[in-house]
Amino acid sequence: MxxxxxxxxxxxxxxxxxxxxxxxxxxxxxxxxxxxxxxxxxxxxxxxxxxxxxxxxxxxxxxxxxxxxxxxxxxxxxxxxxGFDPSPTGVEVFDWARQIKRKSEEAIDGPSGTFVVQFVGGPYSGVVMGLAGSTSGPRLGPADVISLPIAWGDSTEPGHGEAHYRRSDTPSTDGLWQYRLRAGFPAPPDGARPHITAPAAAEGAA
The missing domain is CATH 1.10.287 (Helix Hairpins)
Structure with missing residues (x-):
């Protein structure tokens, strides 16, 4: 055969x-x-x-x-x-989270560590991830503020922007540093969702 x-x-x-x-x-x-x-x-x-x-x-x-x-x-x-715009696989979601963590590490001048944070409200509500933060000095913990990419609309009329968050002064009883939408910044548009990109697909389209 x-x-x-x-x-x-x-x-x-x-x-x-x-x-x-x-x-x-x-x-x-x-x-x-x-x-x-x-x-x-x-x-x-x-x-x-x-x-x-x-x-x-x-x-x-x-x-x-x-x-x-x-x-x-x-x-x-x-x-x-x-033929729609790409969405990420699970591997790419983890790659995206690691990329966000690396960016948070680059912003720290001094000893740093990983802090587990939670987003409360806004497009990223419920997300729990690790961010780098300072382990010494007057401002212990992850960054006071962070901006994350968001998207709205469809493949024919896409919209992109950022959701701006500020963290709590102290961690929750569960040990999570919580981030909420920042006051004084425009609220995300109706229908806005997290824009967790697919790096491989984005590079291929470039």
Whole structure:
């Protein structure tokens, strides 16, 4: 019996609108009615919720975070097939978090350590991650303020900006330094979500 690989048939040109309608039909089977024109945003929101949940629940030893990583991969693949802007995989979510931590380390002049922080309110509500902070001097802990990228809209009319947070003076009873939206800064637009980028996809598109 021959083990020679059998070539796949040439792919037919994709009808993107028909593919989007098929995705909407699957959601309808699950009881969720989506118009063709909101599938893009809906998938982006699914990816962002999964990414934020992954960053929150990875600290729980008993939580099966593999479900989030599988969901993120599936959504990223589906968005690629549909021609939408890329969304991150689980690996890229962790890469993004490490990049944010590295940036926080670069801003510290002196002894530093890792502090676990939690975002309360705003697009990043619920996210728990490690940030570098000072371990000596009058301002112990992570940075007083931090700005994180946000996005809104869909692939045809994307919007990008930042959500500005300020941390609490002391950690919570759980030992988490909490960040809330800063007063005096414009509130994030309605529908704003975390913009956790997919580095590999972004570099490939450059």
């Amino acid at each position: 021959s083990t020679k690989p059998v070539p796949l048939p040439a792919a037919e040109p994709a009808d993107t609108a028909a593919l989007v309608d098929k995705v909407a039909a699957v959601y309808a089977r699950g009881g969720e009615i989506l118009d063709r024109y909101v599938v893009d945003i809906h998938l982006a929101e699914v990816a962002d919720k999964a990414a934020c949940s992954l960053l929150r629940d990875r600290w729980e030893d008993s939580f099966p975070i593999a479900a989030y990583t599988e969901l993120l991969c599936a959504v990223a693949a589906l968005r690629e097939v549909l």
